[in-house]
């Protein structure tokens with residue numbers, strides 16, 4: 001991804017931008033200008049007013065919003081006891097050992113590391129499937145990590161493989177799309193990218209970029225195995241979908257054509273694929289993109305008025321878990337989810353989906369972790385308690401959203 005205006009790197013906006021009020025203004029989400037950096041300056045005050053109005057409208061309790069398929073906010077878990085029971089579904093050891101460890105390697109698109117963390121196991125190889133879905137002993141590398149684990153969890157797994165021209169020649173990219181209940185009408189999508197950037201020195205493992213987000217998402221899938229299965233059997237209208245995107249990183253200088261290879265391909269493909277809700281893209285009620293997470297003290301901001309009410313749920317869940325001492329983070333620690341305006345826009349995998357009208361929550365710390373795009377972004381850069389806390393907050397969020 002690349003950072004916008006407030007960053008010290010390359011300023012640019014893409015369907016998002018900081019706003020005048022407590023919530024940043026997302027011009028694209030309001031449908032006025034799909035690429036805010038191209039908006040003529042005289043329009044900006046009008047756009048800001050319109051976005052502020054959209055924000056007020058979207059924040060109004062029970063108000064009709066032009067968010068299409070967004071379901072109403074579910075009530076929080078009925079009691080503190082049920083919340084504690086829910087969190088017991090998580091397993092920190094599984095998160096760090098079984099799910100994170102296999103990602104801590106180079107994962108360049110089309111390369112052996114990429115294949116190793118992605119492949120679907122051959123059905124005739126018949127390795128015994130263990131509880132929680134990884135066909136390898138605890139702590140051992142899982143040779144068919146993403147797709148293998150999710151297939152073992154009985155998810156519907158599809159590979160979206162394609163070749164695309166890059167500054168380094170034609171490269172094969174492969175997105176992994178997993179859906180808990182493919183027949184459901186609507187999807188809450190959690191997304192991350194699993195490729196690593198090619199740095200001058202080999203061996204970049206991208207611990208926050210995005211090994212840790214991938215592991216968090218797999219842990220959520222494992223923890224919710226039972227609730228998702230019961231929801232599927234009950235014919236629930238909404239389900240969980242996971243997008244493991246390839247080719248987020250630029251091979252050379254970030255540009256419209258050298259970045260977001262997997263996200264651009266998948267968003268276009270989903271928009272063109274029929275589904276009972278219209279298309280696979282219109283079935284996506286909300287896309288939650290996780291990126292650069294796993295280091296200590298992330299500061300995550302709301303980027304889009306159309307999904308600010310969902311961001312507020314994250315704020316509320318974090319506050320509640322802290323109050324109940326169900327997070328490692330103690331009250332003096334700054335909150336992960338901040339109500340202050342985002343310091344600047346960030347181009348990331350959400351952009352091709354946002355441009356097609358998908359509501360987006362972009363969970364990325366600003367500023368970026370100091371180790372971003374350096375060889376220091378290793379496991380030592382991760383803060384396990386923060387990873388576990390984020391996983392807990394997201395578990396509650398997903399459970400509320402899907403009313404599991």
Ligand SMILES: [Zn+2]
Nearest residue numbers: 001197209249
């Ligand atoms: Zn990166």
